[in-house]
Amino acid sequence: MVAITTELRDQLRLRRSADTSGQIFRGLLMLALLVAFASLLAMILTALTRSWPILSDRPLDFLFSNTSQNPDEAGVFQGIKGSVMLAAISSLVAFPVGIGGAIYLEEYAGDSRFSRLVQVLVRNLAGVPSIVYGLLGLAIFVQNLGGITGGRSVISGGLTLACLVLPVVIITTQEAIRAVPSELRQAGYGIGATQWEVIRSVVLPSAAPGILTGTVLSVARAVGEAAPILVVGAVSGFFQTGTLSFLEQTQSFFTALPMQIFAFTKQPAQTWGAHAAGASVAILLVVVALNSVAIWMRARLDQKLRK
């Protein structure tokens, strides 16, 4: 009896060394997370310390002043304005088109050769470098459609960014639609809903939080892109305001935060280094603001759906 108990106790003994590979893997995973977190933290700290001379001296003045030749007066307000307008224009164009295209692909297109071809193209387009989109924007929006867009204008820039995010919007929307449980669709059809009623009243409300998050994140990413708007013609430090009407403003020269960062870094670092870093902080603020809106809207939708 005693022998059996001893044997059992031995079998049940906690072996800390037994799961070595599991422990190692866990350590590696934690390391990966740390690397990601540390690089993000380093980036933010660098931007903050480098821009400290300006941000400590005149934070609001820097954010709300126009560009100037004088380092003590120069600010990024026009860049913020340009970036916000680019985000707005690209969202207005890319969201309806992309979400609409995704709904068609998921719900109506079926499994035809054509839909598979489109699917492959969309996935590939999502991986095309952003500067290629810049060239596309230059050819189409600046040159061919220059009469409407005003050539090198914020509209051309916004439309170019819309093309850039379109594949990502389509893919994330498709994923969100696919994640809607088939039981819910069946429930809709089972009551006698038409396909459109099922899509409108069952599928889209359930997919909305996922669609929203994915699409806003993609626009937030695009707002930071410098290459395409550089090609399309963002001018460093120039955004006509004042006497021009809103429509005229959208059709004339523009700048945006990535463009300004680029311009500042080309200047002597002793006087303009802090400006480049300060503009980076500004773009972080814009992106964080966009993401916050997305998170807030998602939370609201979730609450509405699962109160």
Place this chain on the structure above:
Amino acid sequence: MSSIDAGASVRPEARNPVPDTPAVDNASSDDPSSKDSASAANPGAAGATGSSVFEVSDVSVYYSDFRAVTNVDLTINDNEITAFIGPSGCGKSTMLRTFNRMNDLIEGARMTGTLEYHGVDLYHEDVDPVAVRRRIGMVFQKPNPFPKSIYDNIAFGPRIAGTNENMDDIVERSLRGAGLWEEVKDRLKTSALGLSGGQQQRLCIARATAVNPDVLLMDEPCSALDPIATGRIEELMLEMKQDYTIVIVTHNMQQAARVSDRTAFFTAELDPNTDQRTGLLVEYDQTTTIFSQPADERTENYITGRFG
């Protein structure tokens, strides 16, 4: 529709199917369109009473090249509960889904034979599957309420159907009919996902009845529920048979014996022509007959637990 009192037990008088009434003349008594020699016994015609809702003649359902169920002949009667039992893969759910054309939603699914609903060919090209599903409601295996409020779940069907009736009345009537009103009347505007599994399934039944269907198809409605919730649903089905014709697929033979008037036993057998397993209807009769003196040996083996 009377409200349902609390208590999970099944009413004893309803345990047994109604006494057999003299056979009325009925188109199903011998189906002349049945060409298949294998169905010579014509199990579908057994003991028909009352007026028929569905006349199934020589129906086979295919998923692309796979024949899921073969040459079924069957008559479903008005205001009765008909149970489909049989082992997994015998085609009973597939058969159920032909009644409201839910199989249309599956790519590659097609049907041969004829299926008449009150004399109308359900698969005629002029028949709109959406209109069919408004008259022939469905309750699924897993409770599937929409992620909306309890109220909006019930109102969904009437809204898309465009009703003139007061929505509050529809919601109350449907929830009372499903025995859920007393439990949820104070929280109609809260999410249906906050309900228990059994409550969710009764909500789904209420949602299906809110559009005043004629038939309710139930695909293993209790398989995700505990015995108490199952008892509530069974009790509810017996109440609802006054107003609806119910067809239920169940894996639970006791359930079929408790609630159904008629039972169809399906099984899956190897089709020598295609070398694939295909579902077929073995025997269809009064539930008491199926469970006391089945005519077919396969039925007896199944209900006595020798296979399946």
